[in-house]
Amino acid sequence: MMGTLLKTAEASRLFPLFNEIYLRAIFSLSVERPKEMRVLSNMPLRSTKDTSDNWLIDTFDDTPPISPHNLAFVVGNFEAVEQTSIDSKTSVTFWAEFNTTSQGFYLLDKVEPTIVGLTDVLSIPYWLPKLDLVCLPWKIVRSSGNPGLITMRKSLFYADDRSPLVTRTEALKTLIGLLGEQWLGGRVNMKSWTNAWILEGSLLYFRHLLIEQARGLPKYIFYNSIRFFAITFSDFVLFFFSPR
Numbered sequence: 001m002m003g004t005l006l007k008t009a010e011a012s013r014l015f016p017l018f019n020e021i022y023l024r025a026i027f028s029l030s031v032e033r034p035k036e037m038r039v040l041s042n043m044p045l046r047s048t049k050d051t052s053d054n055w056l057i058d059t060f061d062d063t064p065p066i067s068p069h070n071l072a073f074v075v076g077n078f079e080a081v082e083q084t085s086i087d088s089k090t091s092v093t094f095w096a097e098f099n100t101t102s103q104g105f106y107l108l109d110k111v112e113p114t115i116v117g118l119t120d121v122l123s124i125p126y127w128l129p130k131l132d133l134v135c136l137p138w139k140i141v142r143s144s145g146n147p148g149l150i151t152m153r154k155s156l157f158y159a160d161d162r163s164p165l166v167t168r169t170e171a172l173k174t175l176i177g178l179l180g181e182q183w184l185g186g187r188v189n190m191k192s193w194t195n196a197w198i199l200e201g202s203l204l205y206f207r208h209l210l211i212e213q214a215r216g217l218p219k220y221i222f223y224n225s226i227r228f229f230a231i232t233f234s235d236f237v238l239f240f241f242s243p244r
Contacts, residue, residue: 001076010069022190029043029071030060031075038079040073045061070147110172113213136151136153136154155167
């Protein structure tokens, strides 16, 4: 498997551009691959063109305006192992390498309540037509939450109901953080990397706020009312919710 990891400022190694967090562009991506492999990216596959005996070109739908470091794709021998949906509209697919087995995916039924919780907190619905979660090889331990394409450590991806509580908790907190990046760092961003701590701190807060809801408890059962805090940083507005 091979893929991109362009955060924080590695996009200029992939192609020439102005690599600033506040700049956005619409990306049109085509990737040539061997026939036996598959390519996933931020957006759904639009078309596949046969170029030779052993190679194909996959072309993807244009992205909405995103920061350069959020462009992502992975290439490898993997297959869809589980699938769910968000509000019966947006497909969510779990991808892993061929010939892998699992006793079940602990995170499978945690995706929708987490996204519903983030939507309630931020008042912005999930904004892309699909979401892919890809299992990384053992030697790669850095998960990444690019818009529409999440890559996750293998030990967390394969957590199941029989895994130790500490593993399931870490997997769920990681999932909440990676899904939160679909909004904070994906849909909205800061003006410079100097202020990126605001996004990171907010994602840490969301992990604690939403973990019980993602585990299946009734929404916001753990507090009775919500206070709204609005903090404006240039063109970025983040709403904090906390119990009284």
